[in-house]
Amino acid sequence: MKHTPDDLTPLDRIARVDAPPFLLTRIRQKIDESSRTRISPTFQWVIGISAVLFLALNTVAILKVTQNTKSTPVLAQGMNVVPISLYNE
Amino acid sequence: MTTGTTEKFDDIYHAHKVLVYNLALSYVLVAEDAQEIAQDVFVSVYQGLKSFKEQSSITTWVYRITINKSLDFIKAKQRKKRFAFLTSLFHDDSNELKYDKPTFDHPGVQLENREAVERIFKCIHQLPDNQKTALLLSKIEDKTQVEIAEIMNLSAKAVESLIQRAKQNLSTKLSKSEG
Numbered sequence: 001m002k003h004t005p006d007d008l009t010p011l012d013r014i015a016r017v018d019a020p021p022f023l024l025t026r027i028r029q030k031i032d033e034s035s036r037t038r039i040s041p042t043f044q045w046v047i048g049i050s051a052v053l054f055l056a057l058n059t060v061a062i063l064k065v066t067q068n069t070k071s072t073p074v075l076a077q078g079m080n081v082v083p084i085s086l087y088n089e
Numbered sequence: 090m091t092t093g094t095t096e097k098f099d100d101i102y103h104a105h106k107v108l109v110y111n112l113a114l115s116y117v118l119v120a121e122d123a124q125e126i127a128q129d130v131f132v133s134v135y136q137g138l139k140s141f142k143e144q145s146s147i148t149t150w151v152y153r154i155t156i157n158k159s160l161d162f163i164k165a166k167q168r169k170k171r172f173a174f175l176t177s178l179f180h181d182d183s184n185e186l187k188y189d190k191p192t193f194d195h196p197g198v199q200l201e202n203r204e205a206v207e208r209i210f211k212c213i214h215q216l217p218d219n220q221k222t223a224l225l226l227s228k229i230e231d232k233t234q235v236e237i238a239e240i241m242n243l244s245a246k247a248v249e250s251l252i253q254r255a256k257q258n259l260s261t262k263l264s265k266s267e268g
Contacts, residue, residue: 007263010205011228015197017114019106020124027102027131034132 098135105151106131108230111197112152115229116159117166118210119194126162130155145239152226152240160218212262220255227252 109130113123133154141150193207213221219241226232226240234252238245 008209008228008259010202010209013199013202014195014206014229015199016107016111017197019110019127023106023110023124023127023131024099024102026124027128027135030128030132031135034136 094135094138098131098138101134101138101147101151102131105148108148109151109155112155112225112230113159114195114197115210115225116156117162118207118214119191120196121194122162122166126155126158129158129162133158149240153242156222156240160222163214208266209259209263212259212266215262216255216258220251220258223248223251224255224259 106127110123110127113126113130114120117123117126130151134151137150137154141147145153193203193210195206198206213224216224222241223237226237227234232240234245234248237243237252238248241248243251
């Protein structure tokens with residue numbers, strides 16, 4: 001038997017119900033909990049900028065060390081200084 | 090909560106609590122689940138109050154949040170059910186079923202009407218999300234196609250087509266469920 005849209009009439013007999021009286025209390029509790037655990041946008045920006053600065057400074061420091069390591073033999077040659085090595089014969 | 094925000098939120102809550110609860114009930118059919126969704130909806134409303142730009146009415150906005158939260162809840166519940174097969178279904182110390190929750194507990198449905206309503210809703214919930222939503226807003230919330238279009242951010246023509254397809258699919262499913 002094919003159902004027509006009229007067979008949805010039982011849905012018309014569904015009563016509208018009130019929300020439970022304790023609902024607002026629970027909602028306020030959840031809001032208070034979420035505001036305590038939430039990190040403020042300002043704090044998030046501070047952490048983010050600090051992390052970027054930290055990475056940038058470390059990158060610059062590593063690059064500088066790398067450059068110094070490469071230029072040491074050239075500098076030594078220019079100054080007629082032989083680098084001391086225990087393994088040199 | 091600041092005083093101004095609290096007052097505004099309280100007004101919104103009292104104006105929309107019945108709408109949210111009943112719409113959530115239409116989706117999840119269990120009072121306890123609808124309460125959980127309603128709580129999540131109003132927490133989202135509170136958190137979104139400051140950034141709400143009034144591009145739509147507050148009621149439309151609340152409808153959208155309720156629909157999204159309800160659909161997310163249903164998906165999460167389906168995922169949990171799938172995982173339940175991989176874990177023990179019983180509590181450790183007893184033979185009490187862990188996942189034996191009611192699937193139909195709608196306080197607005199009279200006992201004599203329950204079987205018919207339950208069968209219809211079970212078929213409605215097999216429809217795709219957009220057809221399900223359009224049908225529930227039309228049949229349960231008594232919204233016009235224009236109102237549904239605004240809530241779902243569609244054209245009125247698209248809503249008309251959705252409802253038509255929903256009714257056709259529902260009719261087929263109801264016929265199959267009868268046997």
